[in-house]
Amino acid sequence: MVTNITSFGRSGLSDWLMQRVSAVILALYTVFVVAYLLFNPNLDYYTWSGLFEQTWMRIFSLLAFVSIAAHAWIGLWTVTTDYLKSTRLRVGAQTLIILAIFVYLVWGIQILWGA
């Protein structure tokens, strides 16, 4: 058993499962958005904002935001533990990554639900 405190779920098994589930959600979201753009070639602001006013779309988007946050945390945490051997550098990078993910997540929620 190897201890770790900065990984997403503190467990390899839960991180592994979360990475796969979030990947499926992100794939579905991407396919949906790309298909929506393809089927609405003359998209205007009202149609686009109308889509994001639907409750189901907001839930779907929030789910995708949370998924990308978890996915990025798990993936980038793995990259830092592989390649950054200096503890100071690694912990610094991990802190920056987690803070950035937090900021983007809150920002995304504000765009989605605010105003």
Place this chain on the structure above:
Amino acid sequence: MSNLQVSVYRYNPETDSAPYMQEFQVDTKGRDLMVLDVLHLMKEQDSGLAYRRSCREGVCGSDGMNMNGKNGLACITPLSDVVKNNKLTLRPLPGLPVIRDMVVDMGLFYKQYERIQPYLQNDTPAPAIERLQSPEERDKLDGLYECILCACCSTSCPSFWWNPDKFVGPAGLLQSYRFLADSRDTATRERLTSLEDPFSVFRCRGIMNCVAVCPKGLNPTRAIGKIREMLLADAT
């Protein structure tokens, strides 16, 4: 005319400040020798060349090395399998500290092997004669018990290169599954608990270098997948 060009990694920490490659011309007399035979011929030219060997028939696992970029056992690798343009480059197994020339320190590799407790654990009273297995239960160990711990797989794995102190590595995990799959072992839960962190098993990214190099044709990636399935079944 049948001289083979061989480039060998040399390093003697007592006299050399840095490793270097030494060139040899080896007369194979046109025969398709094993790489280990070529090493013997080179040792006749330079008796200081150090490498490990023992059984010379792919059973002991001593002469694992990197031949033209691919790990394998020198004793069962014919020149025709690895030589390109009459050139052969020999290096020690990648990622482990070099003691001298082709001889590496296998300490980390063995430490990971030790960590998975490679022995049967059973807390039920011992029967009068022996613990029996059905033929089906015994079949589950095929493809697992044959590992000779030559370290060709683990030292071809980037995840093991980056974290040899934390990631068990393909060889250790194949053996771990060998005991997880054994009907006579009762320590399954304890074994799984010790593996569920983000490094021990989950640092495997499934690139299958281990499968590509195993001289015994084993499949550590499949065993790692089975361990993940067991972990998932146990924890959800």
